[in-house]
Amino acid sequence: MEEKIKILIVEDEMIIAANISLQLTHLGYEVIGIIPRAEEVLPLIRAQQPDILLLDINLKGDLDGIDLAHLIQKEFKIPTIFLTANSDETHFNRAKAVNPYAFISKPFKKLDLQRAIELTVLRIEEENTKKENGVSEENFVLSDAIFVRSHDKMVKVNIQDILYIEAERNYCKIHCKDKEHLLVATLKDLEEKLLVNNLMRIHRSFIINLFHIDEIANSHVVIAKKAIPISADLKKQLLQHIQKI
Template sequence: MNILIVEDEPNYADTLEMFVDELGYHITGLAEEGQKALKLFRENAPDLVLLDINIEGEMSGIDLARIFQAERPTPVIFITSYDDKETFNKAKETVPCDYLIKPFDPDQLERSMELATVRAYAPSPDEDVFEDNRHVVLGKDFFFVKERNKLVKLMIADILWVSVEDKYCILHAEGKKFVIRQSLKELAEKLNPQEFVQTHRSHIVNIKKVEDIDLAQYTIAIAGEEIPLGKSYKENLLYRLQTL
């Protein structure tokens, strides 16, 4: 998950940077004033912004949050020394995911970051929220998969195929595997049917990644691996490949 940090106090900036790094997230930029923060936001498209209110320059953190939400709605967590009601009410107008008072508690910030991601990218209020250490939230073009204490961003286009083991789905990407507690049917409903097709009762493949099909052995080759092809799924797969 890509994080933008906007903080002009060196001690807090270093602390946030260290904390985010320890969680395993990627810091797309660190800014101490508004213009630099805006430039980093536009260039790097962060998934989440940790934003101080009182920063250097003409723009405040609240001003920045308004611009961010107008250009590309992005979850924002305010981290500030201001605990007065007037500042809070102004900040609230930008609809932040949280408003934390310095000195912040690392555990509280970690929970706020996780909840901010769920609220921002879950498709509906009924979407399951990380019931265990292996679950998923779907954004428009990507998944956020929870692994241990961090959220890992996986672009849907990078999924090669999906397989099933017991009650879990395994998302296979180049050199990586992501395990989520979800049925193949539930996952299939979240994938674009123009890009993904079921080829076996326990497999879904990204049809753009198919390298070859062995019609004698009923297997599909993707990234040097053989995926089973069920006889009842063959005709649909061939038809879909012809329509690409």
């Protein structure tokens, strides 16, 4: 039986905290506690260390979430996701200093929470793999397939099955017909490794599979009902590329 990811919630608005806990439980994670005050966090972590810390920046009291994250990092290396209703530049720059794995802005949707946790888990798994065997991600991109980490195994995704690849900050989401995969890599890095004629970058956030294009419009292409933007210059390159394959 696969061990559940343990998550600690530090949030002083208990209705929000309870809602987050319920959502995480439904998603299959284990919530090991809900703590409203910064001063109570370190004793609990020393007794039971979580895999992920979900931490509100705007905690009431002498310490806010960023101060608390600094204190925790002196003793532990726990991946942290910040929750915040205040996204001003000052808070953001202070928060960046503790290298959080993600930010979730309040109010947020269930999907925002789900994606932030999934991306954090994926990054943890990739980091652990590299520590254990020093495997480079370059080994996982082949001429006809990409190997994508899914929990404790590598899943082969055939290039021909890829509809399009979408950038999500330092991650890529690989869209196939029946499934999506997350890959720890920037779109630029992936573009350099995927030397395949039928894959082409047509936007700063998208690489598409030319074989799966359904429509080519003035400012976008359509793949599996998804409209993907394209500039006039790149549209010209796209049409030339299609004629060659």
